[in-house]
Amino acid sequence: MTPRVLITGGAHGIGFATAQEALRQGADVAIWALHADSITEARLAEPQIGWGEAVDVGDREAVNRAYQRLKDAWGVPTILINAAGWTRTSRFLEEDVVYWQRVMDTNFWGTVNTTRAGLPGMLATGARSIVHLVSDVGPVGMPVLSMYHVRN
Numbered sequence: 001m002t003p004r005v006l007i008t009g010g011a012h013g014i015g016f017a018t019a020q021e022a023l024r025q026g027a028d029v030a031i032w033a034l035h036a037d038s039i040t041e042a043r044l045a046e047p048q049i050g051w052g053e054a055v056d057v058g059d060r061e062a063v064n065r066a067y068q069r070l071k072d073a074w075g076v077p078t079i080l081i082n083a084a085g086w087t088r089t090s091r092f093l094e095e096d097v098v099y100w101q102r103v104m105d106t107n108f109w110g111t112v113n114t115t116r117a118g119l120p121g122m123l124a125t126g127a128r129s130i131v132h133l134v135s136d137v138g139p140v141g142m143p144v145l146s147m148y149h150v151r152n
Contacts, residue, residue, distance in 0.1 A: 003027040006070065006077040008057050008114050009084030010049075011038035014133055018081055023048050030070060030077065032057065032084070032114075034106075050074065057084045058105025060113045067117035078127035080118045082111045085134070 005022045009015035010031025022029050023046060030051035033039050039052035051074050055066040070077070086106040090099070111132055122128055 001078070003079055004030070004075055004077045005079040005081060006030045006032070006114075006118065007081045007083055008032045008055075008110060009082075011035075011042035011052070013083075015081070015083030016042055016045075018083055018133070019049060020046060022079075027079070028074075030074060032066065034084075034086075056105075057082075057110030057114055058102070060109070060116075063110075063113040063117050067114070071121060076121040076125050076127060077118060078122070078125070079129040079131070080114060080122065081131045081133060082114055083133040084110045084114075 003022070003026075005019075005027045007015050007019050007022070007029065008031075010019045010029070011033035015031070015033075019029050019031055019042070028050050029046075029048070030053075031039065031042060031049055032053055032055040033042070034054060034056055036054040039054055043049045043052050051070060053066055053070070056062050084106055087103055115130055119130070122130070
């Protein structure tokens with residue numbers, strides 16, 4: 001059976017590189033990203049991407065709806081890769097709660113939301129590979145990335 005891989009944050013950076021590698025290895029690939037234009041660009045660069053949708057992974061209901069659409073049209077992913085992440089460089093005392101909430105919604109809750117949406121179907125079909133990717137910057141203390149380190 002051909003692996004079906006869903007990659008959040010799959011239109012840029014580590015997520016896109018992961019999508020390219022999965023395609024190279026013969027998997028069917030679906031990607032989610034925050035912006036529709038990012039999905040379009042990724043699919044132009046890699047036309048073999050079978051499904052792409054703009055999804056705010058920090059929004060639990062949006063994730064649940066998007067996952068249901070994916071499952072109905074494409075089937076249950078056999079591999080879920082959580083690669084979505086967001087931050088900016090700023091000093092802690094210059095940040096506000098709106099920024100902190102966005103970082104946590106994307107980087108922490110996005111991982112929780114996609115895993116919660118996908119895991120029941122994956123368990124029911126015997127597909128049990130879930131990968132959470134983080135940047136190598138996460139474990140290294142940097143004063144301009146304080147909230148980013150919380151998730152990593």
